[in-house]
Amino acid sequence: MGKRRLHIIKRHLAERARALQESIDRSILSIKKGGDSLPDLYDLAASESAVSTELAIRERDRFLLLSLREALGRIEKGSYGTCERCGGAIAFERLMASPATTVCIECKTEEESPGKRSMAPNPADRRDPFETFRTGKGGRMR
Numbered sequence: 001m002g003k004r005r006l007h008i009i010k011r012h013l014a015e016r017a018r019a020l021q022e023s024i025d026r027s028i029l030s031i032k033k034g035g036d037s038l039p040d041l042y043d044l045a046a047s048e049s050a051v052s053t054e055l056a057i058r059e060r061d062r063f064l065l066l067s068l069r070e071a072l073g074r075i076e077k078g079s080y081g082t083c084e085r086c087g088g089a090i091a092f093e094r095l096m097a098s099p100a101t102t103v104c105i106e107c108k109t110e111e112e113s114p115g116k117r118s119m120a121p122n123p124a125d126r127r128d129p130f131e132t133f134r135t136g137k138g139g140r141m142r
């Protein structure tokens with residue numbers, strides 16, 4: 001991949017990571033704030049369920065953030081944009097849509113083709129949280 005494109009992706013990744021970090025920070029703040037003023041037991045119960053929802057979201061965000069940071073690390077190492085299955089180049093458009101991905105569209109499609117796909121979440125799904133999140137696969141939200 002050309003330096004210019006890599007630079008664009010890197011900015012894109014850093015921007016996503018920053019936005020995610022902010023949202024994580026905000027949710028931590030809102031949990032702290034919510035815990036300070038609890039007038040009665042009903043509010044406490046409601047607040048606890050809100051907190052556990054927040055924690056689930058935060059867990060997912062933390063995972064996304066981690067995968068973004070890994071992708072940034074791969075840029076630094078120079079291995080970014082190379083499919084870890086076939087060693088081919090991952091299309092720029094795919095990387096822009098899904099910057100933390102580690103497999104090219106051909107390998108991804110092959111993985112998901114009927115007959116080959118099992119019900120268990122496969123490693124590629126786990127390593128591609130944006131796609132997993134968008135398509136509702138993965139079942140990380142519980």
Ligand SMILES: [Zn+2]
Pocket residue numbers: 083084085086087088103104105106107108
């Ligand atoms: Zn591939």
